[in-house]
Amino acid sequence: xxxxxxxxxxxxxxxxxxxxxxxxxxxxxxxxxxxxxxxxxxxxxxxxxxxxxxxxxxxxxxxxxxxxxxxxxxxxxxxxxxxxxxxxxxxxxxxxxxxxxxxxxxxxxxxxxxxxxxxxxxxxxxxxxxxxxxxxxxxxxxxxxxxxxxxxxxxxxxxxxxxxxxxxxxxxxxxxxxxxxxxxxxxxxxxxxxxxxxxxxxxxxxxxxxxxxxxxxxxxxxxxxxxxxxxxxxxxxxxxxxxxxxxxxxxxxxxxxxxxxxxxxxxxxxxxxxxxxxxxxxxxxxxxxxxxxxxxxxxxxxxxxxxxxxxxxxxxxxxxxxxxxxxxxxxxxxxxxxxxxxxxxxxxxxxxxxxxxxxxxxxxx
Amino acid sequence: xxxxxxxxxxxxxxxxxxxxxxxxxxxxxxxxxxxxxxxxxxxxxxxxxxxxxxxxxxxxxxxxxxxxxxxxxxxxxxxxxxxxxxxxxxxxxxxxxxxxxxxxxxxxxxxxxxxxxxxxxxxxxxxx
Numbered sequence: 001x002x003x004x005x006x007x008x009x010x011x012x013x014x015x016x017x018x019x020x021x022x023x024x025x026x027x028x029x030x031x032x033x034x035x036x037x038x039x040x041x042x043x044x045x046x047x048x049x050x051x052x053x054x055x056x057x058x059x060x061x062x063x064x065x066x067x068x069x070x071x072x073x074x075x076x077x078x079x080x081x082x083x084x085x086x087x088x089x090x091x092x093x094x095x096x097x098x099x100x101x102x103x104x105x106x107x108x109x110x111x112x113x114x115x116x117x118x119x120x121x122x123x124x125x126x127x128x129x130x131x132x133x134x135x136x137x138x139x140x141x142x143x144x145x146x147x148x149x150x151x152x153x154x155x156x157x158x159x160x161x162x163x164x165x166x167x168x169x170x171x172x173x174x175x176x177x178x179x180x181x182x183x184x185x186x187x188x189x190x191x192x193x194x195x196x197x198x199x200x201x202x203x204x205x206x207x208x209x210x211x212x213x214x215x216x217x218x219x220x221x222x223x224x225x226x227x228x229x230x231x232x233x234x235x236x237x238x239x240x241x242x243x244x245x246x247x248x249x250x251x252x253x254x255x256x257x258x259x260x261x262x263x264x265x266x267x268x269x270x271x272x273x274x275x276x277x278x279x280x281x282x283x284x285x286x287x288x289x290x291x292x293x294x295x296x297x298x299x300x301x302x303x304x305x306x307x308x309x310x311x312x313x314x315x316x317x318x319x320x321x322x323x324x325x326x327x328x329x330x331x332x333x334x335x336x337x338x339x340x341x342x343x344x345x346x347x348x349x350x351x352x353x354x355x356x357x358x359x360x361x362x363x364x365x
Numbered sequence: 366x367x368x369x370x371x372x373x374x375x376x377x378x379x380x381x382x383x384x385x386x387x388x389x390x391x392x393x394x395x396x397x398x399x400x401x402x403x404x405x406x407x408x409x410x411x412x413x414x415x416x417x418x419x420x421x422x423x424x425x426x427x428x429x430x431x432x433x434x435x436x437x438x439x440x441x442x443x444x445x446x447x448x449x450x451x452x453x454x455x456x457x458x459x460x461x462x463x464x465x466x467x468x469x470x471x472x473x474x475x476x477x478x479x480x481x482x483x484x485x486x487x488x489x490x491x492x493x
Contacts, residue, residue, distance in 0.1 A: 160380040162478040167387035170481035 008032045009050060010119065013043035013069060014058040014085060023056065026112035027119065040064025047077050054122045056106070059086045059093055067097050074101035079130055081122045140209070147205045154198045162191055193329070200331035204315070207338045214257035214342045221286050221293060222247045224258055228265040229284070235270065240278035247286040254293050254363040256343045264336045268297045268359045271332065275357070276301035292362040303353040312349065313337040369395040370492055373414035375405035375432065376450070385418070385479070392485040402432035406439070413441045415492055418448045421474070433469045446491035448473045
């Protein structure tokens with residue numbers, strides 16, 4: 001794809017009149033529009049007004065130095081390509097200014113041909129830079145569209161299958177024998193699993209593509225813990241587990257997205273339930289120190305082997321456990337980590353095989 | 366013998382229409398289908414249903430609330446019970462829809478997919 005939006009506008013900032021005029025003449029001959037300024041202040045004013053594509057900046061000028069001008073231009077004028085004009089004596093500082101964002105340098109004295117060659121290169125560089133940016137923007141947009149597309153294209157058929165199963169149950173449920181009804185139930189279970197996977201994948205894609213921005217509201221930590229415990233209570237009841245909470249009452253609010261933090265909590269509490277044998281206990285504690293507000297979730301479950309701990313937050317990494325009936329989506333903990341990172345926080349884990357696992361959510365104060 | 370009550374179902378997914386039709390027919394209702402909002406509104410006029418169930422978001426003819434407004438503006442639809450089904454894209458934490466004061470009257474909003482028992486229970490209640 002060729003991008004060429006260039007007006008061919010060049011700005012020369014130099015305190016030497018002969019250089020300004022010489023450059024202007026040489027470049028106008030090859031069809032460019034040339035603006036000149038005799039000092040940094042004026043140069044910046046013109047650059048702001050006219051948004052030139054290329055700027056030549058003399059390094060050594062009274063009042064504002066070339067280095068400062070380049071620093072300003074590269075921050076303030078989008079896609080501008082700056083070139084340093086320099087005497088042989090100041091080659092070192094020319095190199096220095098390239099580190100600061102100048103694209104090239106032109107040692108004095110130079111011929112009109114040398115000048116034009118540098119300009120040609122600079123325009124090529126600029127086009128390439130803009131093309132790259134356009135491609136990157138396009139790629140980002142495609143990613144976002146893809147997520148929206150998949151979101152619709154994956155959820156819709158799942159929903160329709162569920163609705164058909166409901167219809168099947170409604171018309172034939174009573175006529176079908178137990179085996180047939182069991183088959184419908186199995187189908188339903190697998191659909192629920194697939195739905196959870198799609199939802200987790202979408203959550204993560206939203207975060208990765210930057211579509212998801214966590215809300216920045218004050219979050220009442222004791223409140224979301226209570227609500228998460230209420231939400232997960234039926235599961236704990238079935239698995240015959242006890243939940244214990246210990247929340248200190250002076251916990252400061254954190255800033256963030258209450259809904260997604262609740263999902264992080266229920267996710268980890270759900271895992272704890274899954275890997276803790278019945279009769280076990282899950283303890284939730286919340287407190288704070290000088291730096292962090294923390295929530296810890298500890299279970300008395302089977303624990304995670306030490307060598308596997310570093311990988312559990314990776315997508316689709318699953319710690320194979322004996323007698324595990326239902327595999328998760330493989331994205332739950334990855335989701336938790338991403339949400340915590342989006343809050344500027346982190347998630348930590350420690351575990352002892354046979355004794356239990358503790359997850360700690362930390363929010364910076 | 367009383368005539369079957371008539372239910373109009375509006376959704377742009379034909380399979381969803383079929384599945385929901387089966388459920389409603391199992392409850393003894395006569396079901397009419399419309400695949401887009403425009404023909405849905407036409408059918409309110411021509412069929413005079415006792416109840417309408419419509420998708421909240423439809424791609425073809427504005428979103429569901431536009432359809433509801435149009436239905437409410439015609440005589441046959443003014444006082445008719447109306448159920449709105451919230452579509453797939455409304456689930457999840459990223460999109461939410463809050464009906465405002467100005468939204469046309471909707472008697473009930475249900476999430477898709479709908480449990481057969483729930484749907485039949487609500488329909489029966491709304492048809493009084």
